[in-house]
Amino acid sequence: AQTVTQSQPEMSVQEAETVTLSCTYDTSENNYYLFWYKQPPSRQMILVIRQEAYKQQNATENRFSVNFQKAAKSFSLKISDSQLGDTAMYFCAFIHISGNTPLVFGKGTRLSVIA
Amino acid sequence: GAGVSQTPSNKVTEKGKYVELRCDPISGHTALYWYRQSLGQGPEFLIYFQGTGAADDSGLPNDRFFAVRPEGSVSTLKIQRTERGDSAVYLCASSLVSGYNSPLHFGNGTRLTVT
Numbered sequence: 001a002q003t004v005t006q007s008q009p010e011m012s013v014q015e016a017e018t019v020t021l022s023c024t025y026d027t028s029e030n031n032y033y034l035f036w037y038k039q040p041p042s043r044q045m046i047l048v049i050r051q052e053a054y055k056q057q058n059a060t061e062n063r064f065s066v067n068f069q070k071a072a073k074s075f076s077l078k079i080s081d082s083q084l085g086d087t088a089m090y091f092c093a094f095i096h097i098s099g100n101t102p103l104v105f106g107k108g109t110r111l112s113v114i115a
Numbered sequence: 116g117a118g119v120s121q122t123p124s125n126k127v128t129e130k131g132k133y134v135e136l137r138c139d140p141i142s143g144h145t146a147l148y149w150y151r152q153s154l155g156q157g158p159e160f161l162i163y164f165q166g167t168g169a170a171d172d173s174g175l176p177n178d179r180f181f182a183v184r185p186e187g188s189v190s191t192l193k194i195q196r197t198e199r200g201d202s203a204v205y206l207c208a209s210s211l212v213s214g215y216n217s218p219l220h221f222g223n224g225t226r227l228t229v230t
Contacts, residue, residue: 004157033216043204045158045221091157102148102171103219105157 002027002094004106012112013082020067021077021109023092031097034068034075039089039108048090051075053097082113117141119222121207127228128197136192136225140209147190148219149182150206158206164190165213197229 003026013019025034036048051059051068058066063080079086092106120139128134140147146165150158160174164184172182179197184190194201204224210217 006157043206043224043226045206045208045219047218050218093157098214102160102163102174104160105150107155107157 002029002032002096002101002104004092004094004104006092006106006109008109009107010110010112012114013079015082015084015113015115017082018078018080019082019111021079021090021092021111023075023077023106025073025075025092025094027073027094027096029096033095033097034066035093035095035103036064036066036075036077037091037093037105038086039091040087045091049077079111084113084115087111087113119207119209119220121205121222121225123225124223125226125228127230130197130199130229132197134194134197134227136194136205136227138190138192138207138209138222140188140190140207141220142188144209144211144220145187146210146213146217147184148208148210149190149192150208152204152206152224154203161192161205163213170213194227197227199229202227202229 005024032053035050037045049061049064065078067076089108091108095103122137148163149161152158162172162182167187179195182192204226206224208219208221
């Protein structure tokens with residue numbers, strides 16, 4: 001079974017600074033997708049960025065980028081120029097490319113952006 | 116609205132009572148998922164539907180939990196003889212089709228409190 005581990009329960013960053021959230025996963029599969037979701041106090045899970053395992057190039061979405069290390073099974077999220085609106089829970093998630101198993105989430109990291 | 120709608124937003128019930136949680140997916144989305152998020156944890160998979168049928172119900176914790184989607188649109192999660200340990204946020208998500216390449220769209224969840 002796939003597992004996703006987020007080892008940082010809480011983090012904080014000054015506004016306009018850069019922060020990196022860690023995620024590791026365990027799988028015996030070779031083809032899969034990885035995701036970062038944001039969950040603000042409204043509780044709605046919002047997709048931030050996703051990475052296909054077969055792509056070597058790291059995904060980027062504006063201020064959000066990932067460092068995907070397939071051999072190390074590591075998938076960290078970097079937030080540049082942090083904004084107050086980035087304050088939220090962040091969840092790393094994994095799904096096998098077959099889609100026959102559900103999306104598996106980590107326990108999350110609570111990020112606080114400080115003015 | 117265009118998003119996934121969950122009702123009620125909050126539900127307080129007494130131990131032993133029966134509850135129903137409703138999810139209205141995005142129109143046209145054939146896949147529908149239920150997740151449970153306990154305090155301080157990431158979402159845990161419960162069940163998913165492809166159309167009207169439950170394609171995977173392996174996450175349901177016991178036979179007190181049941182879900183239906185009779186017309187392939189709205190889904191209801193039903194919990195019998197509620198216990199205090201059932202207290203959590205129940206999240207619903209839908210996607211155009213099941214599988215890794217169809218992004219999940221989440222609702223705002225129902226916070227269930229069992230007293």
